Amino acid sequence: MLDLHADLADLTAALIDIPSVSGEEAALADAIEEALRAQAPHLAIARDGNSLIARTELGLPSRVVLAGHIDTVPIADNLPSTVEGERLYGCGATDMKSGVAIQLHLAVTLTDPRADLTFFFYECEEVEAARNGLARIAVNSPEQLAADFAILLEPTNGVVEGGCQGTMRAEVTVRGVRAHSARAWLGENAIHEAHEILTALAEYEAERVIVDGLEYREGLQAVAIKGGVAGNVIPDELVVAVNYRFAPSKSEADAERFLRRFFDGYALTIVDRAPGALPGLNVPIAQDFIAAVGEPPAPKFGWTDVARFSALGIPAVNYGPGNPALAHTEDENVDISLIYEGASTLLKWLS
Ligand SMILES: [Zn+2]
Incomplete structure (x- = not known):
């Protein structure tokens, strides 16, 4: 025992x-x-x-x-x-x-x-x-x-x-038009749009928020990226998965609003969330x-x-x-x- x-x-x-x-x-x-x-x-x-x-x-x-x-x-x-x-x-x-x-x-x-x-x-x-x-x-x-x-x-x-900080995971989807890569001008390459999302993320300076005298450092990061159909196809979809860690003074609704504003113009799906x-x-x-x-x-x-x-x-x-x-x-x-x-x-x- x-x-x-x-x-x-x-x-x-x-x-x-x-x-x-x-x-x-x-x-x-x-x-x-x-x-x-x-x-x-x-x-x-x-x-x-x-x-x-x-x-x-x-x-x-x-x-x-x-x-x-x-x-x-x-x-x-x-x-x-x-x-x-x-x-x-x-x-x-x-x-x-x-x-x-x-x-x-x-x-x-x-x-x-x-x-x-x-x-x-x-x-x-x-x-x-x-x-x-x-x-x-x-x-x-x-x-x-x-x-x-x-x-x-x-x-x-x-x-x-x-x-503790809250966490939210979301998927940002870029849509294009699929085409044969030999006639690329007929398509719209979704993967080429990645740079806009990635640059915005790389340049974003996460907030530091004081709550009850403690400084919380937030984070907004890409955690996965997927796209591509085949070696000879202009891809029509790109998905960037992001994880947002937010200060405990913010609600899940605040966090979602922030993400929707940040990725304005893209389709955004919240896949997981937990309040701080x-x-x-x-x-x-x-x-x-x-x-x-x-x-x-x-x-x-x-x-x-x-x-x-x-x-x-x-x-x-x-x-x-x-x-x-x-x-x-x-x-x-x-x-x-x-x-x-x-x-x-x-x-x-x-x-
Ligand atoms: Zn533990």
Whole structure:
């Protein structure tokens, strides 16, 4: 059985050594459930699929959620875990089994917290939203997640990261007229139009937007291009796929309006979208937490599940020991001292 009182590096290693690629989290969810039931009898535990919710029910005036996903990206020949010097290596070390280890450590240690606590462990964060355990429970039983503040222990190098940018993917289509390349004058080459779109993108200077004191850097980038029919045909279609990352002060409708204006004159199809999340740093409980961490907060550029808490009206931040730059890499590892540091900061703040 997992020993939740073990040293945090050992507990992280034990979690890494139970593989849990998205969709295959049952073994790890079983191990966490078994350990919590045996070692944290003060928590009310509920299971939904391969997601687990463990709550204190002390009737305290406020409640804090500590959340983490238990799945990882596919294993890249980086199991079992190994330790080299101050670093622990293995799939999920940074994203985010070191964060899950802190959750479990706090779950057994904080028997007399200053706020009621909800420990939430969920499945399928690394894959499409339709399978995400947090998204499912937010719809089916939002009361299980209700709280005044949420901390996601996603990798942030031990600083508080507020909010996250929104993302929108779109396809810009140029139409031409197909013809035999021997009689090119009868056609209209759609690929030749690419330069206008690409020049506009290359010359566009993305905005920097200040929200709650944090500077978000937006991005508008071509991420794919396709066109061409055959070696002797003037192509009649060109599609440029673009990805727009937008500041959390803008809505999805704002983002779409911006894209339609930017690509005025072209056919534009939105293929995927997710709203950003406001940093939520202006509420007193968040300010108090930032003061406890003692370092200035930073903006989050990537999309994370803090947006799902925001959508439930719960201010949420990311704060975890992993290094986001190492997430999803073959060389994934975590600085062991940051695991201890994160756990002790949270323990002190929640005691
Ligand atoms: Zn993650």
